Amino acid sequence: MCQTQTAERILRGAALNWFEKMKTGIKSLIKREIPQGIWIKCKKCGHSNYEMALRRSHWICPECACHYPIGHQQYIDLLIDDGTFTEINANVAPVDPLKFKGYRDKIKTSRRQSGLKESVYTGIGQIGSHHVALAIMDSRYLTGTLGGATGEKLCRLIDRAMAERCTLVIVCQSGGARMQESAYSLMQMARISAKLNQLSQNGLLYIAIITDPTYGGVTASFAMLGDIALAEPGARIGFAGQTVIQQFLGTDAPLPEGFQLAETVLEHGFIDRIVPRDRMAAELARLIALLSPKTASHA
Structure with missing residues (x-):
């Protein structure tokens, strides 16, 4: 009887070991057959x-319409008429x-990882055939x-908008002021x-597009100074981040x-309208046509 029970335990243990090895093998096979990055889980x-479906939908989740963060080139492709964009002040x-x-x-690490020289990308282009000066924070x-170079690029872009009498559009996306440059x-x-x-004062239109996340000094200045503020x-959108606020309050309780x-x-009432990313270019073209000085002068 004891020999029979011992044999059963040995067989059961061998079967369990075999099953565990099979599970490990199956997991390894699945990991090998599904390349990383093909499927992306929505954070919301x-x-x-x-x-590829997300790319076609401008990185908007088809299930919940969550807007994934995107970079400057995706915004150029999304907002600017094909073949009309020219970068300016690239060496700042x-x-x-x-x-x-x-x-x-x-700085070196960020340049290598992002391909950018600074946190803002600036240029001249057209939106719905309307001449615009565009800045995109990344x-x-x-x-x-x-930082200092960010401010320099934006100030030069505003000068260019005044010189060419065109609408200014800034896509805001920022963690705030850069602490390494202090004052x-x-x-x-x-x-x-x-x-x-x-x-x-020159009678020119400025449209701010506020994207996720926009915090700190950017929120406290030009993100909220647009004639039209879209999001x-x-x-x-805020000044201090949610984690900082919870630390200041000394609580882990969820915020409202x-x-x-x-x-x-x-x-x-701090912004004028919420516009889905895939409709942003059409909304900008409509607003510029309605509000730009050139249109007003022809009315």
């Missing part, structure tokens, strides 16, 4: 989306005025922070705001529903 609804790049420890290494470069970074808020005041659905989301900001 959890649905697995086919990457950050320096290290305070000799901040590790800053130069961060969070892949140092989380889109506002040099904070000064850009005033510089850009002063330039935008000049643009307004993508679900964009996080909709806190800092574009929909809540719209309800409180």
Whole structure:
């Protein structure tokens, strides 16, 4: 009897070992047969989306309409008429005025990973055949922070818009002021705001597009100074981030529903409209046609 029970235990153990090896083999096979990046899980609804389908839908989840973050080139393709965009001030790049420890290494790493020289990409192009000066902030470069070179590129772009009498469009996406540049970074808020005041005095239109995330010094300056302020659905808009606020309050309790989301900001009157990404170009063309000085002069 004992021998029979011992034999059964041995067989059962062998079967379990075989089953575990089979499971491991199956998992390995699945991992090998599904290349990384083909399926992307939505951070909002959890649905697995086919990457090529997301590309075709401008990185909008087909299940819940969550807007994935995209870079400057995707925005150019999305907003600008084909073949009309020309980059300007491409050689403006950050320096290290305070000799901040590790800053130069961060700059090199961000350049290598993003292909950008600074957190904003600027140029001239057309939207719906309307001449525009366009700036796109890209969070892949140092989380889109506002530095001295960022401010310089934006100020030069505003000068170009005034010289060519065209509409200014800025796509905002930023973690705020760049701490490695301290007061040099904070000064850009005033510089850009002063330039935008000049643009307004010249009777020219400025449209701000606020995307996820837009925080800190960018929210406290030019993101909220547009004649028209548009936002993508679900964009996080605020001054201090949610984690910072919770740390300051000394609590892990969840913040109110909709806190800092574009929909809540719209309800409180700080932006004018929420526009899905795939309809943004058409909305911009319509607004420019209605509000630009050239159209007004022909009315």
